[in-house]
Amino acid sequence: MDVWLVDLAVSADGLDRCAPVLDRSERERGDRFLRPVDRARYIASHAALRLVLAEACACAPSEIRLTANATGKPELARAFGSPAAFNLSHSGARALIGLAGPTAIGVDIELIRPIPDAVRIARTHFAPDEAAALASLPPDAIEAAFFGLWTRKEAVVKAQGTGLSLPLDRFSVTVPPAAPRLLRDSAGWTLAAVEAGAGYAATVAVRADDTTIRHHTLSPDWPDRLGLKRRDRACSPAKARL
Numbered sequence: 001m002d003v004w005l006v007d008l009a010v011s012a013d014g015l016d017r018c019a020p021v022l023d024r025s026e027r028e029r030g031d032r033f034l035r036p037v038d039r040a041r042y043i044a045s046h047a048a049l050r051l052v053l054a055e056a057c058a059c060a061p062s063e064i065r066l067t068a069n070a071t072g073k074p075e076l077a078r079a080f081g082s083p084a085a086f087n088l089s090h091s092g093a094r095a096l097i098g099l100a101g102p103t104a105i106g107v108d109i110e111l112i113r114p115i116p117d118a119v120r121i122a123r124t125h126f127a128p129d130e131a132a133a134l135a136s137l138p139p140d141a142i143e144a145a146f147f148g149l150w151t152r153k154e155a156v157v158k159a160q161g162t163g164l165s166l167p168l169d170r171f172s173v174t175v176p177p178a179a180p181r182l183l184r185d186s187a188g189w190t191l192a193a194v195e196a197g198a199g200y201a202a203t204v205a206v207r208a209d210d211t212t213i214r215h216h217t218l219s220p221d222w223p224d225r226l227g228l229k230r231r232d233r234a235c236s237p238a239k240a241r242l
Contacts, residue, residue, distance in 0.1 A: 003107060003194055003204050004216045006048040006095040008041045014223035015040055018047035021061040021226050045095040048218060049088045051226055052097050056084065061226050073161045087158055089202075096194060096202050103211070106158030108151040109194070109202040118146035125168050126153070129183070133175040141177075147201040148176035152191060155205035156182060176201075 010018065019027065026046050033039035050061035053076070057064070065077035076084055085100040092111030099105070115121070119142065122131040130149060137145055152173040157166050172183040173191065180191035180203055190211040194202035204213055 001098070001100045001103070001105060001204075001206050001208075001211050002214045002216060003099075004048075004052055004097040004218055005194065005196055005202075006045065006090075006097065006218045006222070007093065007220060008044045008048075008090060008095055009093045010040075010044050010223050015043060017223040017226045018043050021047050021050050023066070041090060041093070041095075044223075045088060045090040047226060048095055048222060049086070049097055051218070051222060052099060053084075053086060055225075056099060069161065071161055073158075089154075089158075092200065094196055094200055094202075096196065096204075098204050098206075100206060104159045104161060104207040106155040106160070106205045107194075107203070108154035108158065109196055109200060110147045110151050112144055112147045112199050112201055115143055115146060118142050122146065122149070127169050127172040129172050130175055137175075144201065145176040148193070148203070149173065151201045151203040152180050152205070155191065155203040156189075159205040159207055 019030075022030070022043065030039050030042045030046075033042055047061065050064045053064050054061040066074050067077050069075055074086075074088075076086075085103060085105050087098045087105050087107045089096045089108045091109050094109055094111070096107045096109040098107040119131065119135045122134045126149070134142060134145055134149060153168055153171075156171065156173065157168070160166050171185070174181045174183065180193050182189045182191060182205075188207060188209055190206045190208055190213070192204050192213050194204055194215065196202040206213065
């Protein structure tokens with residue numbers, strides 16, 4: 001299992017390389033963002049996802065074809081062979097991409113920002129034991145812990161692939177600074193924190209026991225690799241480097 005940290009603060013030239021590899025639905029969705037910075041980060045994050053998938057499948061980023069399952073979670077089109085699970089999250093100027101084999105994976109990254117009512121939000125939306133653990137922390141530790149907790153829960157929900165049908169108060173995870181772990185029903189799961197830089201919290205969740213998770217960072221010149229020509233091998237996640 002692999003996760004990639006991506007810097008979305010690309011140059012104007014880099015952004016120009018990102019847009020052409022997206023499909024029509026991605027470009028249309030990007031155009032709906034009102035703020036230019038949000039539009040640019042959406043385009044860059046989805047281009048980076050295509051780059052990671054293309055390098056795993058040995059094809060050009062523009063050749064990647066995505067569909068959605070019944071709950072709306074993106075998937076590789078059937079034409080690409082065996083299923084390769086992936087997930088994307090972006091916040092602020094960072095994106096996180098997770099790639100697995102047939103095992104479900106979820107990732108979440110959050111820019112840590114002021115949230116004075118963190119404990120109230122936790123008591124309203126999270127499990128009681130999580131809210132109590134958060135409230136017990138020193139006041140100056142609550143903000144970062146809240147976002148760490150949030151990414152753990154979101155990563156699990158995204159790995160489940162059930163969307164909003166899994167309420168956040170129906171399961172519990174550990175609260176930072178404790179190591180990430182699903183409580184009570186932890187069998188069959190691996191959670192890991194991802195170092196995403198100062199001011200960010202990030203987590204990856206995999207539906208498998210004791211999984212080794214390899215961490216990568218896309219090089220700053222990653223947009224330059226988007227225009228690479230198709231390689232000799234056909235796209236097939238069965239041949240992917242997972």
